[in-house]
Amino acid sequence: MSVESNVRAVTTYRLSEMKQRHEKIAMLTAYDYSMARIVDEAGVDVILVGDSAANVMAGYETTLPISLDMMIYHARSVVRAVRRALVVVDMPFGTYQGNSKVALESAIRIMKETEADAVKIEGGVEICESLQRILSAGIPVMGHLGLTPQSIHKFGTYSVRAKEEHEAEKLIRDAHMLEEAGCFGLVLEKIPATLGARVASELKIPVIGIGAGNGVDGQVLVIHDMLGINHGFSPRFLRRYADLHEVMTGAITSYVGDVKSGDFPNESEQY
Numbered sequence: 624m625s626v627e628s629n630v631r632a633v634t635t636y637r638l639s640e641m642k643q644r645h646e647k648i649a650m651l652t653a654y655d656y657s658m659a660r661i662v663d664e665a666g667v668d669v670i671l672v673g674d675s676a677a678n679v680m681a682g683y684e685t686t687l688p689i690s691l692d693m694m695i696y697h698a699r700s701v702v703r704a705v706r707r708a709l710v711v712v713d714m715p716f717g718t719y720q721g722n723s724k725v726a727l728e729s730a731i732r733i734m735k736e737t738e739a740d741a742v743k744i745e746g747g748v749e750i751c752e753s754l755q756r757i758l759s760a761g762i763p764v765m766g767h768l769g770l771t772p773q774s775i776h777k778f779g780t781y782s783v784r785a786k787e788e789h790e791a792e793k794l795i796r797d798a799h800m801l802e803e804a805g806c807f808g809l810v811l812e813k814i815p816a817t818l819g820a821r822v823a824s825e826l827k828i829p830v831i832g833i834g835a836g837n838g839v840d841g842q843v844l845v846i847h848d849m850l851g852i853n854h855g856f857s858p859r860f861l862r863r864y865a866d867l868h869e870v871m872t873g874a875i876t877s878y879v880g881d882v883k884s885g886d887f888p889n890e891s892e893q894y
């Protein structure tokens with residue numbers, strides 16, 4: 624059943640209310656109009672136009688190559704479809720690291736050209752200046768700590784982060800800094816469940832996990848992964864809710880066979 628007409632739009636304030644009520648937050652990615660419309664009507668609270676579009680839409684191995692123009696294109700498409708969910712757009716690599724003026728200009732472009740609700744950036748104290756400059760313009764920002772895919776060449780691996788005490792303590796400090804600076808929410812990716820629960824309990828802002836356990840305030844997955852479109856990615860935290868790879872392959876194979884045999888179109892499918 625569609626929730627579009629009988630539930631008020633999700634806002635950053637409403638996410639805060641959800642945390643206070645201990646109501647879990649459901650977040651998924653989307654990158655195009657048709658998929659975003661389905662996701663929104665199904666009742667997802669937050670839609671992330673992720674830089675994971677670089678992987679699932681463009682075929683790159685990392686998220687680094689996607690450009691600001693490409694992110695704006697995907698976000699525009701998503702926003703046109705959405706009536707209820709809060710739409711958050713990833714700021715791509717190179718648009719906020721090291722230059723706060725560029726960060727502000729990039730965030731303003733995203734907000735003006737896409738009409739999205741917020742942006743998301745990766746990192747802690749290292750990006751504090753850019754974060755503060757974006758927030759000073761009244762642009763809502765969601766943080767992202769733990770495994771930060773834009774820093775994959777620094778880490779050299781996609782393994783679990785913050786297992787060591789010194790890295791866990793830095794993550795906790797960074798999380799508090801992001802909250803104090805003014806972020807409305809935080810994504811924690813691929814960290815120990817106990818650490819995710821601790822961060823969520825210490826922060827007043829909603830904490831969304833992806834591979835961060837069940838003690839956080841909500842969950843996010845990449846839609847191509849959870850629908851089973853992408854079979855090449857199987858981390859422990861991923862639950863597949865469908866196998867669309869098999870369904871779509873079967874449908875397309877049947878179509879090809881019907882065309883080759885002359886069965887499609889039949890008499891009832893012609894004018």
